[in-house]
Amino acid sequence: MYVKRLVITGYRSYELGIFQENDPKIAIIKKVLTSQIKQFIEEGYQWFLIGGALGVEIWAGQVLVELKKEYAEVNLGIVFPYQDFGIKWNEKNKNQLADLLRDADFVDSVSHSTYQNKTQFQNHTRFLLSHSDGCFLIYDEEFAGKCQSFFEDARVYKESQNYFIAQITMDDLQNSLLDNGF
Known part of the structure; x- marks a missing residue:
């Protein structure tokens, strides 16, 4: 049986103007993530990969930890x-990451050395796309962010591979906020 794997990434928290753990926008983003990830699970995705960055990736990891209680086949890498x-990172952010690491099914790094240069990020993107x-x-695309290069590399990768790209835009997020009374 073939196991389907999906990378989840997106904006960093500061790119969304989120600086506190209790910001109500996080709940809306997690709701959007939960809905979309459940759909991916129903489509047969079993492994969900994140890079551990603050913002969408950490929130997606937290959502996945919760969904693992309902979906035994789900794995977080x-x-x-x-x-x-x-x-x-500051202690609060380190603790968030440590909590995720405890509940992850797989943890590793592409480069097994400390930060050297931006090539490590390029290799990371290539690794995630190919796996x-x-x-x-x-x-x-109208609101550039740190994941822009990943998005552009994924679009190029898709031209030569059978690769799926799903996207939630700022309009989609804004509509979710409006639907929830913000």
């Missing part, structure tokens, strides 16, 4: 671009 990823069947991004 955290693949960092380099060793010691997040080492310079997945598709990606899901909360990202909008």
Whole structure:
């Protein structure tokens, strides 16, 4: 049986103007993530890969940990671009990541050295693309963010591979906020 794998990425929390753990926008984003990830599970995706970045990736990881209680076949993989990823984060953010690491089914880094240069991020993107069947991004081309290069590389990769790209745009997020009374 073939196991379907999906990369989840998107905006960093600060790119969305989110600076506190209790920001109500996080609940809406998690609701959007939950709905979409459930759909992917129904479509047969079993492994969900994140890079561990603050924002969409951490929130997706938290959503997946909750969904694993309902869907036994779901697995969370955290693949960092380099060793010691997040080492310079504040304690609150380090604790969020540590909680995810405890519940992940697979944890590793593409580069087994500490941060050297941006090539490690390029290798990370290539690794994630070549070890997945598709990606899901909360990202909008009109609002550039850190995951722009991943999105562009995924579109190029899709031209030569059978690769799936799903996207939630800023309009989609805005509509979710409006639907929820914000």
